[in-house]
Amino acid sequence: MKSGYVGVIGRANAGKSTLVNVLVGEKVAIVSPKPQTTRDAIMGILNEPDYQIIFVDTPGIYKAKNALSSIMEKTAETTARDVDALLFVMDGHEGLSESDIQLAKKYLAFGVPMAVAYTKIDIMPKENIPADMKKLYEAGVTCDVYPVSARKGTNIKKLVSGVAALLPEGEKLIEDDIVSDKSEKFMLAEIMREKILLTFDKEIPHGVAVVVNKFIKNESGVYEVDLDVICEKANHKAIIIGKRGEAIKNVSSFARKDMEKFLGGKVFLTTYVKVKEDWRDRPSLLRDFGYDPKNNS
Numbered sequence: 001m002k003s004g005y006v007g008v009i010g011r012a013n014a015g016k017s018t019l020v021n022v023l024v025g026e027k028v029a030i031v032s033p034k035p036q037t038t039r040d041a042i043m044g045i046l047n048e049p050d051y052q053i054i055f056v057d058t059p060g061i062y063k064a065k066n067a068l069s070s071i072m073e074k075t076a077e078t079t080a081r082d083v084d085a086l087l088f089v090m091d092g093h094e095g096l097s098e099s100d101i102q103l104a105k106k107y108l109a110f111g112v113p114m115a116v117a118y119t120k121i122d123i124m125p126k127e128n129i130p131a132d133m134k135k136l137y138e139a140g141v142t143c144d145v146y147p148v149s150a151r152k153g154t155n156i157k158k159l160v161s162g163v164a165a166l167l168p169e170g171e172k173l174i175e176d177d178i179v180s181d182k183s184e185k186f187m188l189a190e191i192m193r194e195k196i197l198l199t200f201d202k203e204i205p206h207g208v209a210v211v212v213n214k215f216i217k218n219e220s221g222v223y224e225v226d227l228d229v230i231c232e233k234a235n236h237k238a239i240i241i242g243k244r245g246e247a248i249k250n251v252s253s254f255a256r257k258d259m260e261k262f263l264g265g266k267v268f269l270t271t272y273v274k275v276k277e278d279w280r281d282r283p284s285l286l287r288d289f290g291y292d293p294k295n296n297s
């Protein structure tokens, strides 16, 4: 059988996490319309009789502005150098840009087999597709390009077969029923972060970290989850809490519904909002919130 790791890389907001979720058939990574949603390398595992593909979703390429975004950049770079194949995701609907071409060429030069997923074709004129594919090829991006829509499921099977073919022959690397390398606790924190990204604007969601301090199933079978929403500034805290606590109540209930779906049981969620000034640039806090400053250079 074919088996191996596939680094899923590309610009921020291209659609990488949405695609990984569709490829593995389960939500392993959160998604939002804002760039820099994904902060960690997250594995999503696809098992079929003839292959096991371990997709590694990565933070999108975006100009690093603080220590956290440098860590994210480094995570993507390290992943891309340590996989059996690369899946470069580009947003077709945004239109093929010079920076996509340069980035694709950079990864191609890593010398590992690569395929391109040209995604979001459900919201763009179909006639642009061949022209962009030609442009990519002429620019030297000579690997296979798959026009897909993660939202509509278009061409996903073709993409999977194409990616599987890039992998070496080998044994299964991960046990059959595992879908992600991340813990339930990690996913609960990410679900909360997703709802914050979907609710608040500008710098607020980017300056938020979520830490789960308690996660137990009590004797009545209810999951008790206590978490901290950490933001960077006192005025952000006021916005997140909202008038009479309305905003945080809504976000928490939005998150709780998803947590219940994810855990398959009732959730009792307690949320605290805290301020840690400029935590995104402070190594000890970055470490406390699960982002490894060693990945920053």
Ligand SMILES: Nc1nc2c(ncn2[C@@H]2O[C@H](COP(=O)(O)OP(=O)(O)OP(=O)(O)O)[C@@H](O)[C@H]2O)c(=O)[nH]1
Binding pocket: 011, 012, 013, 014, 015, 016, 017, 018, 019, 030, 031, 032, 033, 034, 035, 036, 037, 038, 039, 058, 059, 060, 061, 119, 120, 121, 122, 123, 148, 149, 150, 151, 152
């Ligand atoms: N119409 C449409 N929208 C899509 C598709 N794939 C992703 N999107 C949307 O594009 C936005 C970004 O998607 P993500 O999957 O979070 O993108 P990403 O590349 O993981 O972003 P970062 O983690 O920030 O790098 C979201 O609003 C998605 O709903 C698609 O196939 N069609």
Ligand SMILES: [Mg+2]
Binding pocket: 016, 017, 018, 029, 030, 031, 037, 038, 057, 058, 059, 060
């Ligand atoms: Mg993502």
